[in-house]
Amino acid sequence: MSYPRPRDDSRRDDRPSGGQRRFIRARKSCRFCAEKIDYVDYKDTRLLGSYIPERGKILPRRISGTCQPHQRMLAEAIKRARNIALLPFVTA
Amino acid sequence: MRVYEVMFIISPTTEEGDIDKLITQLSDVATSQGAQVTKIDRMGRRRLAYPIQKLTEGYYVVFTIEGTGLEIAELERRMRVTDAVIRYLTVRIDQELKRAEKFRSARAARAAASRATRSSRSRSQIAVAETSDEEDEE
CATH class of the missing domain: 1.20.5 (Single alpha-helices involved in coiled-coils or other helix-helix interfaces)
Incomplete structure (x- = not known):
């Protein structure tokens, strides 16, 4: 016998997970939208560097809160910068 | 007309005078093919994010070129045969x-x-x- 599935995800969010307290995080927002950056330049290592964690991987959208169009531009820019040794492919 | 950005890295072992010579030489290659080099940006010596040909530093230069694309092919061919250019990247930006x-x-x-x-x-x-x-x- 299977239980009826919850209709939507919002109901699952309402359920306190584990303890009694629910954490309400501030809504992440896209930095590129906020700062009105229309073109992510691959030469801007300082900006790109903030989306490269220790390991040298591209920071996922779910962590940074970047919107999809900007994440796409960002990923492209990071890959270009890697090609010309402005950013690392990997860091041990 | 297309706009390209050609970034390349010159080996740090080349002399200062040779770097200037190489930059003018390469921009002449583009202009002789009919393109216009609208901007030459020397980013200067930088640490490479990873070693290329066992070098850890490089002299970065960026050309902004307006042309048809054929000049780019010639320019890239020239950079490939030039030993002092250790890496290049062309991006069409228009x-x-x-x-x-x-x-x-x-x-x-x-x-x-x-x-x-x-x-x-x-x-x-x-x-x-x-x-x-x-x-x-x-």
Whole structure:
């Protein structure tokens, strides 16, 4: 016998997970939208560097809160910068 | 006409004078093929993010070139055979800049539209306020 599935995800969010307290995080927002950056330049290592964690991987959208169009531009820019040794492919 | 950005790294072992010579030489390659080198940006010596040919530093130069694309092929061929150029990257940027421009104008239009509605709304609110009680206004 299977239980009826919850209709939507919002109901699952309402359920306190584990303890009694629910954490309400501030809504992440896209930095590129906020700062009105229309073109992510691959030469801007300082900006790109903030989306490269220790390991040298591209920071996922779910962590940074970047919107999809900007994440796409960002990923492209990071890959270009890697090609010309402005950013690392990997860091041990 | 297409706009390209050609970035290349010159080996740090080359002399300062040779770097200048190489840069003019390469820009001449592009211009002789009929392209226009609109900007030459010397980013200077930088640490490489990873070693290339066992080198850890490099002299970065960026050309902004307007042309048809055939010059780029020649320029890239020349850079491949030049030992002092350890890495190059060509990016076509006219389409991306156009897209960025589109976003910018769209945002400007949106801002203008919202400002127009807001100002008209606030003007009508002010009008209502003025008619209701004039003491409250200042």
